[in-house]
Amino acid sequence: MKLLLASQGITNKSLEKAFFGLVGKKSEELIVAYVPTAVYGASSVNKSWMVDNLISLRTMGIGKIDIVDPLAMPKEMWMPRFERADVIFVEGGSPAWAYESFEQTGFLDVLPDLLKSKVYVGCSTGSMILGEKVFSSKKTEFPNSTTGLNIFSGLGLVNFSIRPHIYRPDKADITLEMIADIAKKHQTKYYGIDDDTAILIDGEKFEIISEGKWKEFEK
Amino acid sequence: MKLLLTSAGISNKSIEQAFYALLDKPVSETKVAYIPTAANVEMDDKSWLINDYANLNGRGFAQIDIVDISAIPQKLWQPRLEKAHVLFFGGGNTFHLKYWIEKSGLQKHLPELLKTRVWAGISAGSMVAGRSLASKNDQIFAEDMGEVANTRGLGYVDFSLKPHYHSAYFPGVNDENLAKAATDLDTKLYALDDQSAIVVNGDKFEVVSEGQWKEFN
Numbered sequence: 001m002k003l004l005l006a007s008q009g010i011t012n013k014s015l016e017k018a019f020f021g022l023v024g025k026k027s028e029e030l031i032v033a034y035v036p037t038a039v040y041g042a043s044s045v046n047k048s049w050m051v052d053n054l055i056s057l058r059t060m061g062i063g064k065i066d067i068v069d070p071l072a073m074p075k076e077m078w079m080p081r082f083e084r085a086d087v088i089f090v091e092g093g094s095p096a097w098a099y100e101s102f103e104q105t106g107f108l109d110v111l112p113d114l115l116k117s118k119v120y121v122g123c124s125t126g127s128m129i130l131g132e133k134v135f136s137s138k139k140t141e142f143p144n145s146t147t148g149l150n151i152f153s154g155l156g157l158v159n160f161s162i163r164p165h166i167y168r169p170d171k172a173d174i175t176l177e178m179i180a181d182i183a184k185k186h187q188t189k190y191y192g193i194d195d196d197t198a199i200l201i202d203g204e205k206f207e208i209i210s211e212g213k214w215k216e217f218e219k
Numbered sequence: 220m221k222l223l224l225t226s227a228g229i230s231n232k233s234i235e236q237a238f239y240a241l242l243d244k245p246v247s248e249t250k251v252a253y254i255p256t257a258a259n260v261e262m263d264d265k266s267w268l269i270n271d272y273a274n275l276n277g278r279g280f281a282q283i284d285i286v287d288i289s290a291i292p293q294k295l296w297q298p299r300l301e302k303a304h305v306l307f308f309g310g311g312n313t314f315h316l317k318y319w320i321e322k323s324g325l326q327k328h329l330p331e332l333l334k335t336r337v338w339a340g341i342s343a344g345s346m347v348a349g350r351s352l353a354s355k356n357d358q359i360f361a362e363d364m365g366e367v368a369n370t371r372g373l374g375y376v377d378f379s380l381k382p383h384y385h386s387a388y389f390p391g392v393n394d395e396n397l398a399k400a401a402t403d404l405d406t407k408l409y410a411l412d413d414q415s416a417i418v419v420n421g422d423k424f425e426v427v428s429e430g431q432w433k434e435f436n
Binding site (some may be wrong): 034035036037039040041045046047048050051052054055059063064065067069071072073077083119 | 228250255256259260262263264266267269272275276282283284286287289290291297299302319344414
């Protein structure tokens, strides 16, 4: 499996280099299938992170960028578009919405098989859902909810869990103490990564690529 | 009703000025909801959609929400569209967009929403507001109609329009095909190139262009 699990996206040169190292193709030959599902389910009304990541993919000179939401079309239509792609790029947004949608559409069933030959890039939610546990603050998921965490099991394609956006002021409601606590309580190793960091998996290889900060939380 | 019907978005200063003049507030206080639904059935590269997002993103709007009415339930899309001042309908397949405007339930709410909001369209998002999406034997775009049984548009304006006039990407949008299509229509037909837009503000109608456009019928 080849995975690049990022917090915000391919936000710096080190991450870009790691990405091209994983795909092993020239940018103009690459086909990326970009999955916006989590964005559409996010209660936040400003979706600039989606536009920023699409612009950054375009700036990287990617040959073709398709945008495919399994929720918005039947499987006969989304499946060939993923099969054709070299990279499946799963954007951030609402983790609960994305996981449920991916489960319901059958995308989660076919993903392990697709990842035998394709590179997976996750941003935020897209990274979290591949781990053992996923959590986010309820108020980011449900506009009428005030406090508390929404915790559920992820796909578990990697044997750890990821918490993105650490040290970011607008995500300060999730503290490092909370991550440490969840790691112990749910018996999963956690990596807290900031927006300049990503975890790279290439077969047996595990590497943290960072121009920023990250922190490991033992289970 | 206030509508800005473009071929390729806010592609020049004249269209930008006309768009901003339709808004009740400064750009920095204006909230935009972009509806990308028409693009879902377009296979392959989406550079054009990314360009359209990028064009809006750089303008300093208070917010740009992206609301796919075919992907999320009404209880999610309705409050988000209500929060917006501009409903921006993006390009793609016109019939797919029409189908989902109807099926999602949005069509019932649009007349009310548009009392206080601006409709902005790009390509399919402009055509769908018109009277007819395609005439009989109209091969101009030869769009797959999917499950849509007729070629009626929403009819918020009393004409029909075809974007991408003279565009190298759409060789079908030529004078000969347009004249033929127009004979089958009981409405005026406007062909707009990528530097042109139609602005409707109540009873006021204006073509804003730094390029070419043509009226048929």
